[in-house]
Amino acid sequence: MSRIVILGSGAWGTALALSLHRRGGHRITLWAHSPEFAQEIVDAGENTLFLPGFPIPAAIAISGNEASAADAEIVVSVVPSEFLRPVLARIRPHLHPGQIVVSATKGIEDRTCLRMTQVIAASLREVGLTLPIGTLSGPSFALEVAQGQPTAVTVAFADPELAALIQQEFSSETLRLYTSTDVIGVELGGALKNVIAIAAGVAAGIGLGHNSAAALITRGIAEITRLAVACGGRRETLAGLSGAGDLVLTCTGSLSRNRTVGQALGQGRNLAEILDSLGGKVAEGVLTTRAALGLARLHRIEMPITEQMELILNEGKDPREAIRDLMLRPGREEQ
Secondary structure (H helix, E strand, O other): OOEEEEEOOOOOHHHHHHHHHHHEEEEEEEEOOHHHHHHHHHOOOOOOEEEOOOOOOOOOOEOOOOOHHOOOOOEEEEHHHHHHHHHHEEEEEEEOOOEEEOOOOOOOOOOOOOOHHHHHEEEEEEOOOOOOOEEEOOOOOOOHHOOOOOOEEEEEEEHHHHHHHHHHOOOOEEEEEEEEHHHHHHHHHHHHHHHHHHHHHHHHHHOOOHHHHHHHHHHHHHHHHHHHHHOOHHHHHHHOHHHHHHHHHHHHHOOHHHHHHHHEEEEOOOOOHHHOOOOOOOHHHHHHHHHHHHHHHHHOOOOHHHHHHHHHHHOOOOOOHHHHHHHOOOOOOOO
């Protein structure tokens, strides 16, 4: 029996806890950011704020105590990128050699442009701790994972034996894991697709059709791949579940928060109002857009869709003008 703690009691963290419980053979703790919120989940018997309608079995421990991480063999981080460092500062005194860390957050840290595994490693180094850190990503709406609908994702570690271990521990009849050693490609695919999903939402919001959506998705995977390869990822990874698979889901699925944000922007709504309407849920693509551009500039990579999304999100550019500017870029060979 593996002891697993999931850091982050949002929809995705809760869905993972439910999936692992259904699999059986684990002792699972779902860690909430505060004792008060942990108690709310316990009292309600479900996560009414982030994943309502799914009873949480009593066998899943709900904790707001950072010390609960000390007993874990596997630590799964599902903390939104903007809160990851402060959460790690609270958790890391309770981590120790022998543990394995799996990052399941799809984002890039704003300002530093670091991937989540890099943020975790940097935070642990501050206290002299080095742990194996991998990433879990792929096309996986939390609601459908909670429902037990068949889902396939990728787990990546530099050490293939660790990837195989997590594959064995997490796989079930409803959650299938494929392994990879391309941590960079898997992680960037999961993070950058959120930016393109905002663009797809913008296109839908201003009334564009299937031709436009197909163009955005296809050119989106092209610029995601360019950046991932420049950062050390493998091109073939971006053609897989954590690249094209996740991109297609997030750009077309009605459950996508990033697409929803983009659609509202295309309809002329204000960004602050849109984010407030999410009720505490996070659309990672909003912050990732700026971070992705910072990373692209470091590597001298062109990302035209991401550039236009940055102008819409942070400069107030009219979405129709952004689409027009994308269409009027100088002609080039497809690559």
